[in-house]
Amino acid sequence: MTHRVLIVDDETLIASSLKAFLEDEELTADFVSSAEEALELLRQPHRYDVCIMDMRLPGMDGSTAIRWIHELAPEMRFIVHTGSVNYIITSELKRLGVMEQHLFHKPLSDMRLIAEAVRALQG
């Protein structure tokens, strides 16, 4: 298993529990608590191919982060995991391949759904 998932969420409990779940699902995952940390990490050589992004973050917000990450790593695929009820996928994000099935609202009652989405993206 070479694919890795990067979780960006300032809520450590959410990020860590998601990481734990994905690991139990035999996926490898790491998490950072800000967009800036994620960009820092991705500037280095890495093996992440899916990023689970929270939208409301301290500092850089999720949408901007996705744009930047796309610049750094065009092959990166995204899953949006947000607590905002009114969140709508912008056309720009759609252009970057973020679709309805990649949008998850918090709280997730069953993390298997997000695991399935990750697997689908990794093909």
Add this chain to the structure above:
Amino acid sequence: MGLLLFMGVLLVSTFVLLEEQQERALRMATENAQDDLQFMKHMLSDSLQQNNFEHLDGLVKSWGRHVRDTQELKLTAANGFVLGHFQRQGPATHPYRLEATIPYSYQGEAKLLFIKDLGNIDANIAKLRWKLLAGLALIGLVLWRIAWLSFYRKEKALALDQANRQLRETAMQLETTRAYLRNVFDSMPSILMGVDTQGRVTIWNKRAEDVYGLSAETVRGRPCVEVLPDAAACLPDLRAAIDSGEPVRFERHLTHVDGIPHYSEVVIYPLSSELELGAVIRIEDITQRVQMEQLMLQSEKMLTVGGLAAGMAHEINNPLSGVLQSSQNILRRISPELPANRAIADELGLDLDAMGRFLERRGILGFLEGIREAAGRASRIVADMLAFIRRSTAEFSPVSINEILDTVVRISANDYDLKKTYDFKKIEIVREYDPGLSPVSCDRTEIEQVLLNLIKNAAHAMAEQERHGAQRILLRTTDEGEWARIEIEDNGPGMEEAVRNRVFEPFFTTKPIGMGTGLGLSVSYYIITKQHNGTISVESEPGMGTRFIIRLPYVSSPQAQPPAECKSGH
């Protein structure tokens, strides 16, 4: 005028007649006198020729006495000797003198003078004239009297006629005014009731007739409290209004008609006329207005609450995520099935099965499940609340109705029920889908909300009913040309007509206080009819279940979107 002419003609003809009569009488009298003279001449002639003179005087006197109206009769011999002479006493009024000569043997001639008085005839004529005049005068008088009477009567009739006409005109004007006034009263959309100082009904307009089902004839003159028992509470105000001459107004006077609350505005206008004391009471049904105000107040509240809730949701959802995800992880990580768990347990020398039994025995698994369920419920409360207040994004896309129905059934099956009033697992879902139904262009979340509402209502209704038979919800989709038809039918208790007529009204609910907002169906109605240009209707009879019918146009758009674009996608 005609009468005068007639009288004149009568008078003239009478006098002409009278003149003629007089003339004839005189002529007859003179002719008689001639005859008498000839007779006497003849008789005397014999006596004279025989020289028999002795009895001549006696003869003359006898004739003078016997021949009518003789004034003087005198027989004189040729030598002037008076042989006989009769002279009536007194002067003649109208002497008529005749003379004749009678020859006799002595070669001489006797002269006979005969004077007749025609005065009697004159007198008779005069008498006749007076009589006639008197008669004429009498006739004239009678005629005049008749004429005068008829004229007077005519005058009087004319005057009466005019008075009548005036009266009729006045009556007509009065009737017109009354009709106009009645028309004004009847045209009023409010109930108008006039009362006198005794509180008896004087005015009762059409609206009042319609609302209370009492005709004006039956209520007029009756005490208003007898007609409207609700009015009893207003009596002191009625008195106050009449006494002060100032209108009195109440707002939101709550009454119940057939158990349905009605708000009305009551205004008592005192009548200030000196002739007519009393008041006019205007009752206006402001139920709709009050409901609208309540609705606006409610939606304003909703907006405020919505704004707060949306912000709050994010803050609540994050910790809820932590709780939910962690509890899901814990449950997985104590499970003996996961290979990773076994690996760690073996490493630590822990009997995973024993731990499982321990957790089971101590009820810890139940508690963990409880945490997960409670957090799940909290998140669904937030989600539901948000779904209700969330403004529609109005994104129309072609959607399979059959698929939406299945999704909604799935959501309903997993749906919690706060007060545990129904168990969805007991309900049999029968699907009668048209497999070839084309996708409908709609806002998926909105339509989902509507269908979820209807299915939840059906489940609620069936749960309320004490029944032993199977609870069943039938979902049917059919193609109706331009429309897709969706039917949601239950075999629950059904509805009375009074309920059925009001199900789409805002704040109308049959659920106990606190159980329903009374907004579900009105929001559904709004979504279907206003946002999707569709129709929603209900068919229901008590004991026969309820069927909601939704018809959605295949092509519709929230804004002026080209319809072809909507239809082409899928």
